[in-house]
Amino acid sequence: MDLMQILELIIPAAIFSAAPLIFTALGGVFSERSGVVNIGLEGLMLMGAFTGAVFTVFGEQWGFGAASPWFSFIVAIIVGALFSLLHAVASISFRADQVVSGVALNFLAAGLAVFLVKKIFDAGQTPIIAERIDKSNVPFLSDIPIIGPLFFSHAYYTSYIAIALAFVVWYVIYKTPFGLRLRSVGEHPMAADTMGINVIKMRYIAVMLSGAFAGLGGAVYATSISGSFSHSTITGQGFMALAAMIFGKWHPLGALGAALFFGLAQSLSITGQQIPLLKDIPEVYLLIAPYVLTILALAGLVGRADAPKAIGQPYEKGKGR
Template sequence: MSFLELLYFIIPSAIFYAAPLILTAIGGVFTERSGVVNIGLEGIMIVGAASSIIFNLTFAGQLGDATPWLGLLVAMVFGILISLILAVAAVSLRADQTVSGVALNMLGLAVAVFIVKMIYDKGQTDSITERFSRFDIPLLSDIPIIGKMFFVDVYATSILAIAVAIIAWYVIYKTPFGLRLRSVGEHPMAADTMGVNVTKMRYVAVMISGALGGIGGAIYAQAISGNFGASTISGQGFMAIAAMIFGKWHPLGALGAALFFGFAQALSVVGGSIPYVQDVPDIFLLILPYVLTVLALAGFIGKAHAPKASGVPYIKGKR
């Protein structure tokens, strides 16, 4: 296998595995930019994954090819609903945001597994038959070298994830909404003085993260795992948080970091088909994404600065 053939093999896989991380990390960017720490992205992904798979299995016969896409919408709704628990606890009740996020992770997993057990009488669902399809992008797929690398056998979910990252960058940095969002995350009292509703902005940001995290979980479940069980989402939410921090709380930075972690995940899955890499023991490939996540954070923490008011509850009229 030549180096170019290796790139043709690994790059599409890396983008494919990065898509759920990109969307979830972008959701984290919205919450942190508003001043709310969302450790609960793992739980949100779990709820999104479970709801989309249950929907897919229930309605695949009636909805056909549209099922996985409608599953994303279902996951988005349930992601928003569970994220409201964090919003109420962290924003309205001013509870500790880290503890609230951890509780959300535990609640999401417990509820999802309980519902699956109630519906299917076992701890794991059946495998879905309707998945996202791949396609070639006209004209772009004919470009020498990069055409085959980026535009052949493309998953629509990969395009969706990259598009959301670009849209998020525009919204956060080029629109009045984004300016208000960043202001409540940097100096909520000043924003409040200028007429910005801090509570409302933070609620909206948490709900956006719930929507994107739910979609991220649904993409992972419907495109990668094909079913749902207690271990379907096993650390991807925390990888998304790491990508958000590694990307300096910037949508495009989070995109790049998520692609890096996606590459690690792809290598752990398809490494057995790559020369030299196939000689590495499977256990090392399986732990590779998590090790790289820890190393990236260990080498990066302290060099990046979160929004100043991130994790700090806002009390009107109090500095």
């Protein structure tokens, strides 16, 4: 197997694996840029995976056919945004500890999703999804020598949507009045309030956007990678997305790059047995590689991360920063 064949295995798998992490990390950027820590990305992603799997199955029964996953994405976005309101109310309105609120959201999502699956399907997991997001070649682009086979062959459109959204989110946060207001309430909420910006409203919007993106990320994971939902479908991917956001220094394009890096690590566990240099490595080492790299990245490679100055600080009008 030559280098080109190895790259044709690894790179498409890396982009494919990174898509759910990209969506969820972008959601985390919105929330934390507004000053609200969102440890609950794991739970929001889990609820998105549950919703994506359930409504894809329902869509198949209702005759939606190949559109079933895309229908489930819309529902997952709505469910994720609504579920994130629990974190928003606790951390913004009640000024509870944001880390504790996020952890509680994770536990609630895990228990609620498994309970609902058992009630709906009388089983420990959803039926296997028939209409999954499939691989396809991008017309014309897949015919480009060298680049085409690496980046545009056997591709998932959800991966390209995720990458494109990273640039859209960058533009929204750094080039629009909405983004300026969002960043101002995360840096100095009292100054923003003085300028007439509704800090509470902006933070609610940001947390709900994080829920919407994480819900979409979970749904994409369920419909493209796992193919069903059970208690073990989302096992740390939300935390990896959170790590990608921090590794990317709270910047949409940085989060994109970090998510692709973690996606590369995940792809090795998928393709490792087909690569000569990796096939002799025990599979368990390839499976834990993404999590080890996540820890190493955060522990020693992040460097000076410029987090929003008011992150994690509840805001009460007329008091504090």
